[in-house]
Amino acid sequence: MEPTTFVLFGATGDLAKRKIYPALYNLFVDKKLPSSFTVFGLGRRELTDETFQANVEKSILTFSRRKANDPVQLKQFINAFRYNVLDIGRKEDYQKLLNRIEQREQELAVTPNRLFYLSVGPEFFETIASNIKESGLGSAAGWKRLIIEKPFGRDLQSARWLNQQLSQAFAEHEIFRIDHYLGKPMVQKLGILQQNNPVLNALWTSRYIANVQITASETVGVEERAAYYDHSGAVRDMFQNHMLQLLMMLATHLPKNSSSEEVRSRKKQVMESLVPLQPYEVAASVIRGQYQAGQINGEPVIGYTSEPNIAPDSMNDTFIAAKLQIDGAFWRDVPFYIRTGKRMKEKSTRIVIEFKEPVQQRNNETKTPNLLVFEISPNEGITLQLNSNEPGQSGDVEPIHLAFHMNGSEMPEAYESLIHSALYGDATYFAHWDEVELSWKWVDPILKAFEENLAPLHYYPAGSYGPAESDELLARDGFHWWFDSKPEQAAEEKEFALHVNK
Ligand code: BG6
Numbered sequence: 001m002e003p004t005t006f007v008l009f010g011a012t013g014d015l016a017k018r019k020i021y022p023a024l025y026n027l028f029v030d031k032k033l034p035s036s037f038t039v040f041g042l043g044r045r046e047l048t049d050e051t052f053q054a055n056v057e058k059s060i061l062t063f064s065r066r067k068a069n070d071p072v073q074l075k076q077f078i079n080a081f082r083y084n085v086l087d088i089g090r091k092e093d094y095q096k097l098l099n100r101i102e103q104r105e106q107e108l109a110v111t112p113n114r115l116f117y118l119s120v121g122p123e124f125f126e127t128i129a130s131n132i133k134e135s136g137l138g139s140a141a142g143w144k145r146l147i148i149e150k151p152f153g154r155d156l157q158s159a160r161w162l163n164q165q166l167s168q169a170f171a172e173h174e175i176f177r178i179d180h181y182l183g184k185p186m187v188q189k190l191g192i193l194q195q196n197n198p199v200l201n202a203l204w205t206s207r208y209i210a211n212v213q214i215t216a217s218e219t220v221g222v223e224e225r226a227a228y229y230d231h232s233g234a235v236r237d238m239f240q241n242h243m244l245q246l247l248m249m250l251a252t253h254l255p256k257n258s259s260s261e262e263v264r265s266r267k268k269q270v271m272e273s274l275v276p277l278q279p280y281e282v283a284a285s286v287i288r289g290q291y292q293a294g295q296i297n298g299e300p301v302i303g304y305t306s307e308p309n310i311a312p313d314s315m316n317d318t319f320i321a322a323k324l325q326i327d328g329a330f331w332r333d334v335p336f337y338i339r340t341g342k343r344m345k346e347k348s349t350r351i352v353i354e355f356k357e358p359v360q361q362r363n364n365e366t367k368t369p370n371l372l373v374f375e376i377s378p379n380e381g382i383t384l385q386l387n388s389n390e391p392g393q394s395g396d397v398e399p400i401h402l403a404f405h406m407n408g409s410e411m412p413e414a415y416e417s418l419i420h421s422a423l424y425g426d427a428t429y430f431a432h433w434d435e436v437e438l439s440w441k442w443v444d445p446i447l448k449a450f451e452e453n454l455a456p457l458h459y460y461p462a463g464s465y466g467p468a469e470s471d472e473l474l475a476r477d478g479f480h481w482w483f484d485s486k487p488e489q490a491a492e493e494k495e496f497a498l499h500v501n502k
Contacts, residue, residue: 002142003036003110004423005101009128010119011041011052011083015149017059020119023415025060025068028077030412032420036110040101042086052083065413088124094135101137112140115422117147126165133169147176147422150241151232152431155447156440163433172433176422181242181349182249182429183414185406186376190249190351191263193382195256203355204253206334210369211479213337213352214246217344217465219296222318226309233317235288235450238340240443241431244271246376247336248435250351251326260428264435271438273328282449287458287470289319291343294462301343301462315457317450318342321470323477335477339470343462345484349376352482359387359397368399371482381405 006024010016027033041052057078060068068074084100086093105112116132118125125148132138132146146166153159166175181187194200203209216238222229229237248267255262277285292303305312319341326336351374358369371385383403390398421429449455458467465471465484474480 001032001034001423002113003108004034004038005105005112005114006037006039007097007101007114007116007137008039008041008119009086009088009117009124010043012043012045012047012055013119015119016041017055018063019413019415020117020419021056021059022064023413023419025064025074025077026066026412026416027420029066029073032416034423036108037080038104038108039081040097040104041081041083042097043083044085044087046085047083049081049083053078053081056081088120088127088131091131091135094131094137098135098137105140111142113142113144114138114140115145115147119149122149122151122153122162125162129166129169138169143174143425144170145174145176145422145425146170147178147419149178151236152177152241152436153440154232154236156437156444159436159440163437173427175433176418176427177431177433177436178418179241179245179431180414180418181245181376182431183416183418184349184376184380185411185417186374186380186382187246187249188417188429190374191252191254191258194252195254195258201253205330206332208355209334210354210356211335211337211474211477212250213354213474213481214243214250214339214350215352215481216243216246216340216349217346218340218342219344219347219463221291221301221343221462222304222307222310226307230310230314230316233450234320234340234342235317235443235446239320239322239338240439241436243338243340244439244442245431245435246349246351247324247338251331251336253330260426263428264432268432268434268438269328270326271435271442273326273331274438274442275325275327276442277445279445279449279452279454282446283455285323285473286446286449286455287319287321287339287467287473288317288450288455289321289341289458289460289467289470290314290316291318291341291462292459294343294464296343296345296463303462304343315450315453317457319344319460319466319470320446321466321473322446323473335479337474337479337481339466339481341460341466345463345465347378350374350483351376354479354482368397373482375405379405380411 008016057074084097086097118128138144153162194204248270251270252266254266290304294301304310304318305314321339324336324338353372355370368387373383375381381404383401385399385401387397388400389396418429458469460467465481471481
């Protein structure tokens with residue numbers, strides 16, 4: 001790996017403490033950082049290098065997935081950290097920073113490769129990028145890269161504007177847009193599995209697949225993010241980015257040894273083939289929901305509009321379910337159902353692929369299709385449901401499960417693999433501008449329909465699987481959401497749910 005100066009805006013923020021420092025530490029332990037590596041943390045507060053280093057150490061002791069129990073190793077890691085005061089709008093601060101970075105690069109006698117990480121609110125992205133350019137921070141002899149967090153715009157127009165601003169300072173190949181779902185090991189596996197298993201590749205068509213269900217349910221509510229969330233809702237917070245990225249990763253057909261460009265261009269093709277919605281059509285295929293008071297794990301919780309700093313008459317969506325169609329040779333007539341929400345019954349991100357031609361049970365009317373389930377988080381695994389029978393028993397067909405589970409404690413966190421890729425300059429698991437633009441384009445009519453109340457707001461009790469209308473969305477096509485463990489759902493399905501959730 002090439003020597004790198006890692007310049008972190010928002011170094012005293014929550015994301016840095018909880019995710020970025022622990023990720024860097026784990027990469028260091030795994031010997032996955034460049035041998036010459038300096039971090040310049042930036043913030044508005046006055047801090048000495050020593051205080052900053054002590055804060056970084058504390059965040060590692062608190063949040064790292066691995067215990068930092070080797071003090072020598074920890075010290076060695078912490079020594080790479082420096083701190084600079086910086087007011088985002090003050091040009092002199094960038095100049096001072098440049099001097100300090102240059103001094104460090106000269107001390108180490110390294111090529112000035114600089115990775116700028118914007119762990120700050122989106123309202124600062126444009127100012128920072130242009131100051132990086134103006135100050136000369138971005139024009140050294142080595143490479144420069146920019147990592148930015150979501151949200152990338154709040155609709156198509158603002159995303160285009162932002163991209164245009166950023167592109168004055170950074171070229172597309174230098175911009176790494178984080179979507180942390182793309183850093184999840186099971187999401188990256190979706191592409192790898194397809195490329196390396198002809199059997200899966202062959203099955204990935206409307207000939208065999210009846211429908212695909214993508215769920216990301218959360219038990220948390222709005223938490224302390226009312227100001228942001230009440231103006232974003234599930235559609236902007238989760239659907240436009242994470243959920244559509246899951247759809248793209250699943251629906252691509254990747255040839256073996258696909259390059260980063262190939263992966264991203266195939267994902268783009270998926271987005272281009274999504275059948276667009278008009279605002280007046282939204283109500284028919286998109287369910288907008290908001291949680292009311294209920295119970296999570298036996299504990300009572302309040303409804304969304306009673307949460308602190310949420311307007312009592314807020315119509316914000318805390319849940320969204322949608323039916324999407326891909327108009328391409330592989331997926332024509334296969335519905336893709338996507339749902340995500342806060343204050344739902346369980347924390348789970350999973351993709352269920354339901355195959356065609358379900359088997360009719362002998363004694364009752366239950367149909368048992370073959371299912372392929374990708375558990376993405378918090379548990380990670382793949383389960384295939386086949387139909388078999390118990391030897392020596394009645395001969396009834398019963399589902400059996402072939403399962404593979406990954407060991408949670410060993411798994412690198414999404415931020416580790418993403419930062420590692422950015423250090424390498426590998427953009428495969430970052431959102432390309434084309435994907436972001438096409439996602440907003442698809443979502444824009446939904447935003448419009450919500451704003452203009454063309455789609456009704458449905459309510460659901462906290463601790464449920466969302467509004468009943470979300471179930472009806474599938475029932476209309478003769479399907480149901482798998483593994484919601486509702487009383488009316490079959491016993492073996494509940495057993496499967498326990499099996500995949502354990
Ligand atoms: C974030 C959203 O991007 O993803 C949060 O802003 C959400 O609202 C989170 O809770 C979910 O991420 P994960 O990895 O816990 O599924």
